[in-house]
Amino acid sequence: MQTLLNPAKKYPILDDIVLLLARIALGVILIAHGWQKFNEWTLAGTSAAFVDMGIPAPRVTSAIAASAELVGGVLVLIGLLTPVVAILNVLVQLAAFALVHVQAGLFIENGGYELVLALAAGLLLLAVRGAGKFSIDALLPGSPYRNNATDRVAEEELVSAR
Template identity: 50%
Template sequence: MSTRSTTPTSAPASAPTGAPAGAPAARRALVDVALLVGRLALGGVMIAHGLQKLDQGGLAGTADGFAAMGIPAPTAAAAFALAVELGGGVLLLLGALTPVVGVLWALNMAGAWWFVHRDAFFASDGGYELVMALAVLGLVLAATGAGRLSVDALVARRRRTDRAAVPA
């Protein structure tokens, strides 16, 4: 006869959104590591694309390229892309403002799909395959959060501690 309780328990407040309620500690840790790997991979890709834009003419060169592709308000679009790629990439590496960055990244990729990549599927043909995968990863991170190995989690823990210390 098992002595293990079958009563469901809720996950502790520090559990990442992606871990199911009552998930064993090992499962929660695996989710945290997976979210960290996803953030590091996407953040690295974002930063690489931002640095590529800086290396190929900076804001003005990127705006000129966007204008040639028919992207409206090319200077504003280039500034948005550079800010999301460089600033958002660094924030993702840290796990800071992850839901906001994930949504902004997905919007950036939606623009890339609409204006540049929608006529083909495979990336080797200039298609949207990679753009779609990157956008979906941004949305997954926006929905799940950064996990416990992040600045977002540190801030949340600090807020809970501060609230608990203040008498009601």
């Protein structure tokens, strides 16, 4: 029963595979939306749309949203600074939820909040769990995903080189 309720406990690699797949999906979606704001709509067009939606400081907020999505999407995809970037994009999604989508209801076909809610939920999971073993974050010193034995060997080599 324990395996059924928590399969990653028995097969820890599942945790890292799922984190990788989540990062790929969320990263691609964020990149697409950021690219759309920069390339298809342009920042001027995005800013004009933000004016129509009543979003404060539309020139600034459109640039922040577009940059957070495009650059943040790339960083989520490769797994670099994942918790920080995920939280930044959660804030962007929460702003979109509160300022634009909540009054339209749940369904995206009516301009609703289902996409921003799903993105925020997935990004929150990445913010709390981290990027997983298959990420650039895992290569950084102090990463919980690094092999502690490898870290100790590297530290010993540094000490002996002095």
